[in-house]
Amino acid sequence: MSDERARLLAAYDEQLRTHAEAQGAQAMDRLGPLWLVKNAGGRGFITYRDLGGADAEEVRKLVAAALAHYRADPSITMIEWKTRGHDHAPGLHEALLEHDFTPEEPESIMIGEAAALAVEVPLPDGVTLRRVEDDEGLLRFCEVEAAVFEIDTAPMLQILRSRLPDDDLLEIWIAEADGVAVSGGRLELVRDTEFAGIWGGATLPGWRGRGIYRALTAARARSAVRLGRTLINSDSTEDSRPILERYGFVKVSTTTPYSQTLRPRPE
Template sequence: MTSAEKYLRAYDEQLRTDAETPSAVSVTRLGPLRLVTFAGGRGFITYRDLGDADAGRMAELVADGLEHFRADPEISGVEWKTRGHDRAPGLREALVANGFEPDEPESIMIGPLDALCENAPVPSGVTLRRVASEGEVRAMSAMVDEAFGDSVDTRIADALVARLERGDGMELWVAETDGAMVCGGRLEPVPGTDFVGIWGGATLPAYRGRGIYRALTAARARSALDADKKLVHSDSTEDSRPILERSGLVKVSTTTPFNWTRR
């Protein structure tokens, strides 16, 4: 097996379980699906595999999964997480028919944590640190929304604050220059596995191309190594994928989120 094949097998076996959603408020099983409710009215649908489901069965699963969340008026949106290497006949068509809209595909990146720590100097004038106070978490969340070109979503900040209060292992990191946050991201240790996830990494457009994201990624990796983790995974945009590839991570598959929004 190649490294990519080994990493993909570890991904499917270790990460496509409840370990994928440590901040879930509730999880309901529907056949092979895990229907996950997060704080802030967010639904999420995932699974390890879909077995031998044909297109007809796929249409039933999509409709029934969505109906589960439709029945809860507190749910404002649902994400169905697809993976490019899954056998899923008719899934895309069923999702679109039920009002789900695809986002841009992202690369599933996996590799050794220690590789992220090499050749990642902190740029001059930049400070890296963890944040934990509510005010700082909300400021970081708003900055990341801005970096991604999204409207500020206070529900995401609410969920991050609640998770820090629960102490589930998540860490929030930022890079600052001249006292302002310009880059941020999460570190998500996966209990019972060799993995840690690096998520939500984003840099304000005016500060890209300076090595800030690379340095913040290395800081998160060093923190994970201190906790005896060995492997890192991340769903990466085309902005961050080349950076992670240069750091020794391998693209093992793709993931495309399909989103439904209550009208």
Template sequence: MTDAQRYLQAYDEQLRTDAETPSAVAVMLEGPLRLVTFAGGRGFVTYRDLGGADGDAVRGLVASAIEHFSADASIDRVEWKTRGHDHAPGLHEALVANGFEAGEPESIMIGPLSALAEAGDTPEGVTLRRVETEPDVRAMSAMVDEAFGESVDARQADALVSRLARADGMELWVAEVDGEMVSGGRLEPVPGTDFVGIWGGATLEAHRHRGIYRALTAARARSALAQGKTLVHSDSTDDSRPILERSGLVRVSTTTPYDWTR
């Protein structure tokens, strides 16, 4: 097996389980599907595989998922997480027919955590630190929304504050210039596995291409190594993928989010 094949096998076996949704408020099983409810009115659909379902069965699974989430008035948006290597005949068509819209595909990147820890030195004038207080978490969340070109979503900040209060292992890291947060991201150790996730990385446009994101990634990786983790995974945009590739991660598949809004 190649490195990519070994990593993909580990990804499917270790991450596509309860480990994928540690902060879930509730999880319901519908056949092979995991129908997940998160705080803040967000639903999520994932699975280890679709159990060899044919086109008719796939359409039935999508309809069941929508029925489940539609019945809960507190949920106003749902993400169905697809993977490019899955056998899922007719899934795109079934999702679109039920009101989902496809987002931008991202690369599933996996590799040795030790290499990522050496991703880059901290640029002069930049400070890296963990954030743990509610004001800092809200400031970080707003900055990341801005960096992604999105409106500030207070519900996302609420969910992060709630998770820190539960101490589920998530870490939030930021880079600052002259006391201003300019880049941020999450570290998600996955209990009972070799993996840690690097998520939500974003840098304000005016501070890009200076090595800040690389340094922030390396800091998170060093924190994970201290916890005994050995592998790292991330869903990466075209902006962050080259940074991870230079640090020894490989693209093992793709993932595309499909979003439904009430």
């Protein structure tokens, strides 16, 4: 591992795990090394800095206990267990599958200097960027996310509606053409750290390859720099990873979310 990658990975582990991932949570409980987070929209989230040297049998017990914790809360409809490729977690994959978690696609954990990404990127004619500050903009952002990722964005909309009015750590940006949102993404500042995260970057298929995602990413990075952040992190798909690499970002590890639906979401 290069010195730069080791430095960035250490910063990630020290600053961006556990409490940093519980920003905006409704509640948080501890179970040994685990942080059991309850978010708006009936979503549970399990994270940790490390598993405390647990062996495979101890890991299996942690998975069972975490699942029981969320099953006991009737307001929780789905849960996500966030894994990282560099963790020492013997038997975790097998234990999660045994307890009916489903792995999603792995993503690259990318980290780089915010200033390197905070550049000016020209937009195609007729395309504009704006920061979302109203419900109409939230709806447009979620429509793009739903179309690109083929997901139900109702829980996301509920969470963003609860956070956006008063949360100075969250920014949502969209790109529009002729009054229609064609791309979008979030900026999440992490309190008391060097970091801001760029999340949810999505561009409609017919608008890709025109520099819109790069411009949207650069706008979020410029905002992060203005607000005093020096590092940007992102869990990137294979579409966005090469773009960040061109700006000097480093792949420090991988992350794979494992999810499980516990019960139908209330209408």
